Amino acid sequence: MLMNGIFVVGAGPAGIFAARQIALAGIDAFLFNRDIKPGGLAEYGIYPLKDKMKSGLRKQFSKVLELPNVHYFGHVQVGAPYDVTIADLDAMRPAAIVFSNGAQGTKKLGLPGEDVKGVYAAKDFVYHYNQLPPYATMDFSSGKRVAVIGMGNVAIDIARWLLLDAPGRETGEVIIVARRGPSEIKFDKKEIEYVDRHLDRDQLTQELERVRERCARVGQDASPETVFENHFRRLKDPAFTSVPPRLSFRFLSSPTAILPGDNGRIAALEIAENELVLRPDGSTAAKDTEARTKLPVDTLIFAIGDKHDAQLGLPMGKEGYSTRPNPDRPAEPVFEVWDPTINAVLPGRFVSGWARQASTGLVGIARHDGEVGANKAIEYVKSAADHGTLSAQEIQSRLEAKGLRIVNKLDLALLARAEERARESGWLGLRPFSDNDAMFQAIDREREQMQSSTSEGDRLVPTT
C-alpha cells in the first residue's frame, strides 16, 4: 500500500506528461489507458507518414514509462459502460485522478441519413488508417467522390490520405465543404502544401468568384488574388499545373441531408447555400438562404471536431466535461472538475489535454496542459490525508479479477520486440499487428521466448 498515488486516465500526450510530472514530484503515477499502446492521437491520429515526428514522440513516451514510479495499465477503458467505472477506481484509493482521456465522442449534425453507409466521423476514419483496433479492421471504404466537411488540418490530412496514400485508392475527387468562406480557413500552410498540386486553379477561381460578393458584404476579401496569397501560394506560380486526382472547395455550404442510393450507400449530399451575417463581436455566422444543391458523392467525412465521451461518468457542461466556473478570468484554463448539481468542485478530480478542451491544439499544447493539470493534482495531494492507494501489483490483481487482460510495461516491451522482429523479417506495412488479439498473441510468443532464455529474461524486468 502506498500513501498517496495519483491516477491518470488516458495515456495520450497529456496523460503521459501528466504522469511524468507526478512521478518527478516523487508521487507514484498510475496510467489507465483504453488502448494497448500508449500515445493516443500522437500514435493513432498524426499522419502515418510523419515518421520522424512519431518516432521522436514514441521515444519521449518510452522514457516516461521507464520511470520506476510510473505504472501502466493498458487495455483498460474507464467509464460507466466500459471495463472499470470511476467508482471502481475510487475503490483503489487514489489521492487524485487526472482525466486525460481526450475527446472520444464524435460530433454529428443530426441530419437525415447520417447513419447510411459511407458516412464517417473524421477521428474514426483517421483511427482506421492509423490502424487502431478495433477501427483498423472495420469498414471505412471510400469511393470516387468524397466530401469532407470542415477546413482544418484534420480535413487536409484526410484529403492527403485519399488523394495520395490510401492503399488501392480510387478517389477521383475530394471536395472540402465549408459553411463559411475562405477567411475561415483553419488549416496550416505546411499541411496544404502536401495536396495543393491537386487543386485546379480555374475551378478554385470560379468557386471564389461564386462566393466573392457574399463574403464582401461582411467585409471579407475572397478575391482569388488574396486567397491564393494567404492560403494557396503555389497557385500564384504561372507555371502551376494541376495533377489528378482533384481537390476542390465548396464554400458557404452547409450539409442538410444525406441521400442514399439503391445500394444503401450515400449517393448525394444535399447542401444549403449560405449567406454570411456579422455578429456583434465582429465574427461571422452562416445563415441558410433556403437554396439547395445536391453534390453527388459516395463518401462523406465529418471533420468538424470531436466531443467528450459522456459515458465516462464525469459531470457534463455546455462545452464537455464540466469545470469550475471562472467568470472573472475567462481566458484562464481551469482543470478542476465541477459538479453543477451541487455547485461545487469535485475534490481530487482534474481534466487535462483534449479532455479539458476538445480538439484544441497540437501535441506540445496537450503536453503542457497535462503538466499543468498534474501540478494542480500534486498541489491538492500535498495537503490531502493519507489515502492508502493500492500498490501497482494490487491494482493489477483487482483489474484481472474483473476478467480484464491488462497490458503492463513488460508487455509493451514484449510487443515492441515482436514488432521489431516482424520488421526484421521483412514486414513493410504500417503495423504488423492491427487487432488486439494479434497483439496479445505476439506478447505471449515473446514471453515464452523470454522465459526460455534466461539472459533475455534478465534484461526485461517484469513491472507494471
Ligand SMILES: Cc1cc2nc3c(=O)[nH]c(=O)nc-3n(C[C@H](O)[C@H](O)[C@H](O)COP(=O)(O)OP(=O)(O)OC[C@H]3O[C@@H](n4cnc5c(N)ncnc54)[C@H](O)[C@@H]3O)c2cc1C
Ligand atoms: C487527425 C489528427 C492529426 C493530428 N496531427 C498532428 C500533428 O501532425 N502534429 C501535432 O503536434 N498534433 C497533431 N494532432 C493533435 C494531437 O494528436 C493532439 O494534440 C494530442 O494527441 C491530444 O492529446 P491528449 O492526450 O489530450 O488526447 P489523446 O491523444 O486523444 O489521448 C487520449 C488517450 O486516452 C485514452 N482513452 C480514451 N478514452 C479512455 C477511457 N474511457 N478510459 C481509458 N483511457 C481512455 C486513449 O486510449 C488515448 O491514449 C492531430 C490530431 C488529429 C485528430
